[in-house]
Structure formats: C-alpha cells, structure tokens
Amino acid sequence: MELSIIGSGYVGTTVAACFAKLGHSVTNIDIDEEVVERINSGDSPIHEPGLGDLVAEYGGNRLRATTDYSAIRDTDATFLALPTPSHEDGSIDTSIIKAGARSLGETLGTKDDYHLVIVKSTVVPGTTEDMLGSIIEETSGQTRGEQFDVAMNPEFLREGSAVEDFLNPDKIVFGTENKRANERLANIFEPLIIKSNPEVVETGIREAEMIKYANNAFLATKVSLVNELGNICKEYEVDAYEVTDAIGLDERIGERFLRSGVGWGGSCFPKDTAALVAAARDRGYEPSIVEAAIEVNNKQPKRLLNLLENHTDLPGKRIAVLGLAFKPGTDDVRNSRSIPIIEELQNIGAEVVAYDPVAVENMREHFPNIEYVDSVSLALKGADGALVVTDWDEFSVLNDEFEQMKNPIVVDGRRIVNNQDNITYEGLTW
Ligand SMILES: NC(=O)C1=CN([C@@H]2O[C@H](COP(=O)(O)OP(=O)(O)OC[C@H]3O[C@@H](n4cnc5c(N)ncnc54)[C@H](O)[C@@H]3O)[C@@H](O)[C@H]2O)C=CC1
Numbered sequence: 001m002e003l004s005i006i007g008s009g010y011v012g013t014t015v016a017a018c019f020a021k022l023g024h025s026v027t028n029i030d031i032d033e034e035v036v037e038r039i040n041s042g043d044s045p046i047h048e049p050g051l052g053d054l055v056a057e058y059g060g061n062r063l064r065a066t067t068d069y070s071a072i073r074d075t076d077a078t079f080l081a082l083p084t085p086s087h088e089d090g091s092i093d094t095s096i097i098k099a100g101a102r103s104l105g106e107t108l109g110t111k112d113d114y115h116l117v118i119v120k121s122t123v124v125p126g127t128t129e130d131m132l133g134s135i136i137e138e139t140s141g142q143t144r145g146e147q148f149d150v151a152m153n154p155e156f157l158r159e160g161s162a163v164e165d166f167l168n169p170d171k172i173v174f175g176t177e178n179k180r181a182n183e184r185l186a187n188i189f190e191p192l193i194i195k196s197n198p199e200v201v202e203t204g205i206r207e208a209e210m211i212k213y214a215n216n217a218f219l220a221t222k223v224s225l226v227n228e229l230g231n232i233c234k235e236y237e238v239d240a241y242e243v244t245d246a247i248g249l250d251e252r253i254g255e256r257f258l259r260s261g262v263g264w265g266g267s268c269f270p271k272d273t274a275a276l277v278a279a280a281r282d283r284g285y286e287p288s289i290v291e292a293a294i295e296v297n298n299k300q301p302k303r304l305l306n307l308l309e310n311h312t313d314l315p316g317k318r319i320a321v322l323g324l325a326f327k328p329g330t331d332d333v334r335n336s337r338s339i340p341i342i343e344e345l346q347n348i349g350a351e352v353v354a355y356d357p358v359a360v361e362n363m364r365e366h367f368p369n370i371e372y373v374d375s376v377s378l379a380l381k382g383a384d385g386a387l388v389v390t391d392w393d394e395f396s397v398l399n400d401e402f403e404q405m406k407n408p409i410v411v412d413g414r415r416i417v418n419n420q421d422n423i424t425y426e427g428l429t430w
C-alpha cells in the first residue's frame, strides 16, 4: 500500500521505516528539511537501534521524505505522528497536530478517492473526532464518513528498542467509527499481524485514545510505586531489588517495570501523566493516584543528591554525572532525570562534568556551559563524587576507572554499577 506519515521524529521515522520493511511504500512528511534530506539519503535522523540499517536499506526508494504535503494525494492513508506536548499547566497542547491536520485537509480537498486519516500521536479522548476530524472537514470541504474517515491507532513502542517493539507488539489497537476504516487499518497492518501475531483490539476512537493514556499512566505509576517501596526499603536497610524480584514472581504483579531508582523521564510518561491529570480535572475529577505518582517521581532526583551530600559537601566540588539520556539506547534527553540533577548541582555551586555515550549533543542545548567529556574515565578523573543517572551497560563493567577519582563516592540511581572495594557505594533504594 501507499502510506504517508506526517512527522518524522522518534515515532514517525520508526513506523515509516518498519512499514517499508513490511513491504509498503511510505512517504514521510516533515517541516524539517534536514530530516527530509537525511531520510532520502538513507541516514536516520534519530538514534535508535536497528533504525539506521532500515533507513539505509529503504531510504530514497520505498521510504521517501518530503516537506510537500501534496505527496499525500498519492497515498491510501495518512498517519499523524506529530508531537502533542504539554502546556504550562500540564494539559495537552494540540497546536502542532492541529496545524498538521489543517495542511492535510487542504491536500485532501484535491483528492478524489477515499482516504483514511490515522492519529498515531497520543491525544486525549475526543481529539481525533471532535477536533481533528472537524479541522479536516473544514479545510478539505469533504465530509467525514463519506470521502474520508478518521481513526486512532495508539503507539506503544519504547525509545531505545523502538524498531524491535514496533515489529513485535503485544497488541495493536484499531480505534475506528466504521467498518471501512477498520478494514483499511487491517490491510495496512496485515503484514505485521502475519509476521508477529499480536492481539488486535478493535474498539471505538475514544477508547483507543484512552487506552494509550491508561497504559502509560499504569506503567509510570507502577515505577513510582516501586520507587516509594524502594525509599522505604532504604530506610530499613532492606535491598529493594530482592523485594521486587520476589513480588514480581506473582503473575498479578509481573516482573517487568519493577526497577526502582531515580525515576521516569522521557518524552511521554511525564507529559502523558500531566495531560491525564489535566484532562480529569477539566471534567471535575481529582486523579489523586496519578498525581501522587508524579510527586514521588519528582522527588527521586533530590533523594539521589541527598545521598551524595551525606558523604561530602557539594559547593565547589567536582561531580561526575554518568548518563544524560532518559534511558539507555537513546540520545533523547527530554525530561531526563539528569536535568533536575544537573540544575540542582549548579544551584548548590558544584562543578559538573558529564558523560553519555550518545546524548551529549542534545544535552548541550539545555546546559551549554557544563563540561562534557568523551569517556567515563575522563569524567571520573579527579572527581569528588559520581552520580549514576542512566543504566548504560558500559557502567556495569566499571572497576579500576574509579581509582582516578579524588574521592571515590559513587551514588547509583539505577543499580548498574558494581559495589566494589575501591569505592564508597550508595544505592538509591538498596
Ligand atoms: N517518542 C516515543 O517513544 C513515543 C511517542 N508517542 C507519541 O507520538 C507523537 C510523536 O512523538 P515523537 O515521535 O516523539 O515526536 P518528535 O518530536 O520526535 O517528532 C516530531 C516530528 O514532527 C515534525 N513536525 C512538527 N510540526 C510539523 C508539521 N506541521 N508538519 C510536519 N512535520 C512536523 C518535527 O519536525 C519532528 O521531526 C506524540 O504524540 C507522542 O506522545 C507515542 C509512543 C511512543
């Protein structure tokens, strides 16, 4: 099939490259000319394991990119994979996706045959039909349910394993309002369904929108709960990881997403929990559990710093921050826990030296004036303390490198460094 995908970021590029691998012909539409050029020349615009190979293989042939929305006319369906960030008050900011829907509608007005518009972005219930559907009707002059349909197909991939997750999903959700839209979605996903046999959930559009928020709110709350339990464990000198390994054996709890530490960051858990809280309040409901999950999460970075302060005064000290990405496997630093940690270190008057294998360039935009180095060794050299913020594999094999520290205090926020004789080791929840 001929597909178009508006937005070529973490989701749009991954989905486009994977659909190309599955045999579809895909066009990414993005306003960023550099992104477009990179895709067409076979170079992935983002760092994701396996994505570089796919873009190298299909970029410029079955996978193309353009800034020109009229390319949509030659396709059977369009995914909207545009950002849905937060307003100051946490509520969803739909301005970007509305702009995308407007441009899409203007193009659809010049297309004769049926088109399916699929919202891939995370949006609160009602956005797809009431807001985006109406914009497309206005700008295209067409009628929803006649010349075009809207559908909602939430995405559950994780950064750092985006390609693997997209190609091997637990479930695919089709939120549609009629059989025709459902059938077109089924055709689009047929090669993936044949390949990996996921559960297919067929539901309404609003339910699909809410499934995405419920999924993320549940996972974020699960991590906050293990962080709270971990904080209590630490007070009693109990190893939280032994506790969660045991409770994870209960199938009702499950063994995944039980890693306590410095908390969740990234482009989605923080904004999606905030959007859910704002959406609930908008209807007069106070969502106290999700609010508490956010509060616990916001306190973890400070707890990490407090542990370091138990061993050394921070003003004027050289502190190594190991890991800047919000999780391993990605160069994404959006809402990374390293951001409040570096901010607080700066407020206290510590000197920060930071290392990350792939995320340094992105972090420079937040903190242009801290020192960045190219290796863990260089970060540790002469440092008065080290804070471990991202669980990159390379931190699990550190050993002699710590001997270069002036004062080898290591506070681990991710249970990744080995507690060994040559360091004073503190785990956040163990
Ligand atoms: N990042 C993730 O792991 C996941 C994200 N999501 C959701 O997917 C959506 C997209 O997120 P990301 O891919 O992370 O966003 P992103 O920020 O990585 O990429 C968005 C892209 O859209 C482009 N863009 C902005 N305005 C445009 C316009 N008017 N027309 C065409 N292109 C335009 C930007 O240049 C950028 O390349 C969000 O709603 C997010 O919540 C859902 C699941 C996973």
Ligand SMILES: O=C(O)[C@H]1O[C@H](OP(=O)(O)OP(=O)(O)OC[C@H]2O[C@@H](n3ccc(=O)[nH]c3=O)[C@H](O)[C@@H]2O)[C@H](O)[C@@H](O)[C@@H]1O
Pocket (backbone or CB within 6 Å): 122, 155, 156, 157, 158, 159, 160, 216, 219, 223, 256, 257, 258, 259, 260, 261, 262, 263, 264, 265, 266, 267, 268, 269, 326, 327
């Ligand atoms: O909507 C989204 O964007 C995505 O959000 C998350 O994916 P992602 O944020 O990419 O990465 P996760 O692996 O979920 O990690 C999120 C954060 O939680 C933290 N985390 C995760 C698991 C855990 O046990 N402990 C923990 O602290 C990670 O370090 C990271 O900071 C969800 O897992 C995806 O299903 C969803 O599609």
